[in-house]
Each structure stands twice: as structure tokens, then as C-alpha cells.
Amino acid sequence: MDLKGRDLLTLCDFSKEEINYLLDLAVKLKKMKKEGVVWQPLKGGNIALIFEKTSTRTRCSFEVAAHDLGLGTTYLDPSGSQIGKKESIADTARVLTTMFEGIEYRGFGQEIVEELARYSEVPVWNGLTNEFHPTQLLADMMTIKEKLGDLQGKKVVYFGDACYNMGNSWMVACSKMGMHFTACAASQKYFPEEELRGKCEEWAKESGGSITFSTDTDCAKDADVIYTDVWVSMGEPDEVWKERIEELLPYQVNSQIMKKAAPHAIFMHCLPAFHDLNTGIGKEMYEKFGVKEMEVTDEVFRSPASVVFEEAENRMHTIKAVIAATLGAEP
Ligand code: CP
Ligand code: NVA
Numbered sequence: 001m002d003l004k005g006r007d008l009l010t011l012c013d014f015s016k017e018e019i020n021y022l023l024d025l026a027v028k029l030k031k032m033k034k035e036g037v038v039w040q041p042l043k044g045g046n047i048a049l050i051f052e053k054t055s056t057r058t059r060c061s062f063e064v065a066a067h068d069l070g071l072g073t074t075y076l077d078p079s080g081s082q083i084g085k086k087e088s089i090a091d092t093a094r095v096l097t098t099m100f101e102g103i104e105y106r107g108f109g110q111e112i113v114e115e116l117a118r119y120s121e122v123p124v125w126n127g128l129t130n131e132f133h134p135t136q137l138l139a140d141m142m143t144i145k146e147k148l149g150d151l152q153g154k155k156v157v158y159f160g161d162a163c164y165n166m167g168n169s170w171m172v173a174c175s176k177m178g179m180h181f182t183a184c185a186a187s188q189k190y191f192p193e194e195e196l197r198g199k200c201e202e203w204a205k206e207s208g209g210s211i212t213f214s215t216d217t218d219c220a221k222d223a224d225v226i227y228t229d230v231w232v233s234m235g236e237p238d239e240v241w242k243e244r245i246e247e248l249l250p251y252q253v254n255s256q257i258m259k260k261a262a263p264h265a266i267f268m269h270c271l272p273a274f275h276d277l278n279t280g281i282g283k284e285m286y287e288k289f290g291v292k293e294m295e296v297t298d299e300v301f302r303s304p305a306s307v308v309f310e311e312a313e314n315r316m317h318t319i320k321a322v323i324a325a326t327l328g329a330e331p
Contacts, residue, residue: 004328007117007124010110010132011172012199016207019141019176026142026314026321028331033068033317040070041329045101050076050083051127052107053234057271057315058127058135062104065320069329071101084112093119101327105129108235123326125319130235133165136270137173138318140227143311147266148224152178152208157223157261159184159251160295161244166229166270168192171211175200178207182223184214186247217251220260227268228253228295245289253296258305267296267306275301 001021011019032039049062059075066073076083083092089112096103097120105113106127117124126134141151148154158170162183171192174181181200183191191197191213204210212219220226231244253267274282274294286292300306324330 001325003325005123006326008134008322008326009113009117009124009126011134011137011169011176012132014176016176016178019138019173022138022318022321022325023142023145025325025330026138026318027145029320029324030314030317032331039331040068041324041331042101042327043070045070045327046072046074046099047102047104047323048074048076048096048100049127050081050103050105050107052078052083052105053128054078055106055127057312058104058106058319061135061316061319062125062127062323064316065323068320069324071323074100089115090119092116093124097121102323125322125326128165130233131165131168132172133169133270135315135319135322136166137169138322139311139314140170140268140270141173141177142314142318143268143307144225144266146310146314147307148264153180154224155180155182155222155262156225156227157182157184157220159217159220159226159228159253159257160248161185161190161229161231161233163190163192164229164233166227168196170227171196171200172203174209175203175211176207176209178204178209180210180212182212182214182219184217184219185251186215188213190248217257218260220257223261223265225266225268226253226257226261229270230272230274231295241285242289245285245291245294248295249291252294253300255297255299255303258300258303265305267300267303267308268311269296269301269306269308271308271312273301273308 102123104125104127110129110131275298
């Protein structure tokens with residue numbers, strides 16, 4: 001498998017075999033890290049980390065993974081660069097290409113990361129756009145494999161706002177990997193767009209996976225994985241909170257939902273999560289709308305079925321696999 005020079009913009013561009021290769025590499029790199037093996041094949045190189053939106057996991061994962069591989073990092077924060085304001089994406093790509101071995105981009109439209117990739121001569125990695133979050137999905141699939149074994153045939157039920165980066169990415173991942181994807185929310189407007197659905201249906205036919213949409217929470221029956229994400233994503237206006245809370249509260253992941261799933265089912269969330277009042281936004285929403293827990297209850301979040309922190313750890317191992325593979329390093 002040769003992924004040297006490839007971008008990771010969305011999993012749509014990757015085959016089942018390529019995804020499995022990255023997952024297997026991540027497992028190998030995790031084992032090496034736990035055993036204290038130092039492997040710095042990319043020593044002397046550098047990567048740029050562009051964050052037009054905030055981050056804890058993705059930034060830390062790229063920085064730690066790069067450091068472990070021997071790479072230096074330069075972090076460009078949401079306000080600290082010329083990108084898009086005084087300099088075009090194309091010129092930014094041309095400049096960064098002269099100094100870096102790879103570029104991570106977190107920001108808004110998918111077309112921005114695609115433009116960056118078009119004009120850069122080094123791999124570009126999508127660290128989250130409005131439409132996709134591919135590195136998160138690699139970590140999620142790695143976690144499912146660790147907890148439940150083979151991905152083929154697993155049933156994933158995604159509750160809440162399924163029309164943004166996480167819902168889209170899950171639908172793509174399931175259709176590529178032969179998993180059964182169900183999005184469960186109040187109405188059509190929370191489900192992924194037709195065009196992407198069409199592509200995924202084709203991939204699902206090939207892989208043996210499936211895609212369904214439901215407004216009935218009973219669709220959690222026999223699920224292996226129950227997944228959710230925040231109801232309002234980064235970059236969305238504050239005004240949408242009211243409507244989202246009203247419409248998505250019946251789709252909150254709580255113990256009743258978990259009871260419908262298979263007895264071995266795991267709960268997953270890309271994080272950060274609003275499961276208590278220990279966040280600024282959580283408190284503000286409680287004061288405005290009286291809701292103490294949003295997309296997931298604290299009970300489920302803290303339950304033995306919840307694998308959210310293992311999932312967060314796996315961000316680093318999978319991102320390390322992506323950097324190593326696309327920069328041509330193999331242990
Ligand atoms: N899951 C995720 O991408 O987290 P951050 O926003 O903290 O990077
Ligand atoms: N949908 C969320 C994911 C955060 C990792 C957002 O875009 O804010």
C-alpha cells in the first residue's frame with residue numbers, strides 16, 4: 001500500500017483497503033508508543049497546522065504525533081495568520097509548500113481545504129470542515145475495532161444533528177466499510193444531503209453496508225454503536241440553539257436509548273460534549289432554556305458503555321498513521 005503524497009480531505013477519496021491499512025498502521029503505532037519504542041523517521045521535517053476554528057483533541061493529536069515522528073510543527077491560530085483575509089488560499093498553499101512537508105487545515109467550507117490541496121505540493125490533511133471530519137472517523141473506527149472487533153456488519157445509529165461534518169462522515173465511513181448506518185433525528189433537515197447519500201448508497205452496495213434514516217428512536221434496536229455529536233457546531237449562529245434544543249431533545253442519547261441497543265453496545269461521541277453544566281455554553285443554555293444535559297445525558301456519558309476517552313486517545317494514534325503514511329514512512 002503506497003499512500004505517499006496523498007491528501008486526506010474526506011474518506012470519500014479512500015478505498016476500504018486504504019482505510020484498513022491506516023487503521024492497522026495506527027494499531028501498530030499505538031503498540032509501539034505503549035512499549036516506549038522511539039520511531040522518528042521524519043526527523044528534520046516540519047508540518048503546518050492551520051486552525052481557523054478552535055480545537056483541543058485535533059491540535060494536540062497533530063502536535064504530539066508530529067513530535068513523536070520527529071517532525072516540527074508551526075501552529076497558525078484563527079487570528080494569527082493572513083489566510084483568507086490578506087492572502088488567498090492559493091498563495092498560502094504556495095508559500096507553505098516551500099517550508100513544510102505537510103499541511104493540516106481546520107476551518108469552514110470543504111472547498112477551502114480542497115483549494116489548499118490543489119495549490120500545495122505537499123499532503124493536506126483535513127482537521128475538520130463544516131462538511132467532513134475524516135481523522136475523527138479513523139479514530140472512531142479504530143476504537144470500534146478495539147472494543148467490538150471487525151467493522152463489517154456493525155450497526156451504527158447516529159442521533160441528533162446528522163447533516164453536518166460528523167453525520168456526513170459517518171455515513172461515508174459506514175458505506176465504505178460495510179457497516180449499517182442509521183441517522184435518527186426529528187426530520188429530513190437533520191439528515192445528510194441527497195447528493196452525498198446517492199454516492200454512499202452506491203458504496204454501500206459494494207461493501208455490504210446500508211444507509212437508513214428514521215425519526216423513530218426504536219431504530220436503536222440491536223445497535224452495536226450509539227453515536228451523537230453536539231446539536232450546534234462551530235461556526236453556526238447562536239440563534240439556532242433554541243430550535244435545535246426543541247427539535248432534538250427527543251433524540252438525546254439517554255439510558256432508554258441505550259437499553260434499546262444491543263447489550264454489548266458502546267456509546268461514542270467525538271467530543272466536546274454537553275452532558276452537564278460544567279461548561280460556559282452548557283450553563284448559558286441552562287439559564288436560557290432550562291436544559292441541563294443536551295445531546296447525551298451525564299449518566300450515559302459516564303457509564304461503562306461510554307468509550308469517549310479511548311476514542312479521544314485514538315485521535316493521536318490515527319493521525320500519526322495518516323502523517324506517516326502520506327509522508328512515506330512505515331515502521
Ligand atoms: N473531536 C474533535 O475534533 O475535538 P477538537 O475540536 O477538540 O479538536
Ligand atoms: N460537529 C462538531 C464537531 C466537533 C469535533 C463541530 O463542527 O463543532
